[in-house]
Amino acid sequence: MTDSHVLELVDLLQLERLEDNLFRGQSRDIGTHFVFGGQVLGQALSAAQQTVEPRRQAHSLHAYFLRAGDIHAPIVYSVERTRDGGSFSSRRVVAIQHGQPILNGSISFQEPEEGFEHQSSMPEVPAPEDIEPMQPLPPEQLAKLPEKLQRWLGVDAPFEFRHVWPQDKLHPTKRPPYQHIWFRLAGRVADSDVLHRSLLAYASDFNLIGTATLPHGISYYTHNVQMASLDHALWFHRPFRTDEWLLYSFDSPTAQAGRGLARGQIFSRDGSLVASTAQEGLIRLKK
Template structure:
């Protein structure tokens, strides 16, 4: 099962080339109402990577805006603008289009590999992933009463395994500080291509990040009347890594206001190397049954 699920994701990220700078990607329903934002992030990065002629230039930063909700039932077309190819750096601008309208824009910067000064933040002290329980923290009898789409999201056998250091009941959340630690890894090996591992990390970086901003407010994505959507996303790659080995996602939210929440993340390899940093702002809105703000 793990091999087929992982292969499905790598196929999703591979994209069909339509022209030199034009690509088409399929969509996958993982239980979200619209296309999962991580899918668009991963596919956009994959499209930009396909336009690079120097295999030793790796992405070091990605900055994106989500403009419209993506339609799960239809493919997405990605156009890539080759903005600049300099002596050490290259820049690409990517636009994702559905039904004739842009739903997402991003800029990626690539750098030819080189050495330089080194320092990093320390990895938090947390339990090892093997000591933590896998899977959801929601009892099966409760899951059975959920709407089918939420059931699919909660019980999905996805390509990534997640283990929460301090899991919470997303259907009846307690008040918690806006901080969480999540171990995650791809559930099967995918070879040594660093560019694939970077696209896989872009995909997985959208899990759990914005949800951290809901922790102090006893709300979650699973609850009726809670609207959540990514507005923008930033991702910086610092050091080589493997997405099929355990990584620790340390997420925090410094602010929520105006119907928006801000979350930041640091991703560490198991041996303590800081391999990536993230930031995301998203919509967090509670509405009543008549559609008005609660």
């Protein structure tokens, strides 16, 4: 049976249409006090898709996070139909709360077509079944943590993650800036390419900028570290399902000036490269 948190996420991505190019979405609190960036990405993609011919599929998304979102207020998505060409459509999306933009995005769609093919090879890593699932902290340990961490660690997630190289993020150690993580939706959902793209946009925001923290022995849980996504890019390459295991392979080539850059490749179980990502984020040590 489909997990209730999965049903909640699927419903979250089904926006209310207010006008031809205007949509409204709600938010889910995942323990961060603010709207999760992946939620806004997934909803922005869902809004833009509803203004495009059904045959045209999203192949790239580029977005800037401008302000932290308010989990207690709805988000309005304004879509500008920038261009509809012979095989491509382009849309600009602005996510708005309290009269101010919280995200600017551009999304491109393409008619299905055949073409040249090559791809990177999937890293050789253990299968997800050979990796121990992440265990929740016992309630007595959770109660000893700061409120920020209690909220983040105490919320049930619609996605399951299995780290090839697990790390204690409460007590991080310095390690090279790359990691591999298997992930999948916690329940089965409909056979909809549109839905699975929006779900992948949501999940693509997890763990990206965290890869840039690995060489420095810090994490999101470190009390004097401020982290936030600044921009996000996502390219769809081949068909996939988010309710089947996908391997997210990350690396971070650089960090400087309070910012870190991370890149990701997402592979299906059979080794197909289905999507690529890139993100720059704020990584600031607070005094």
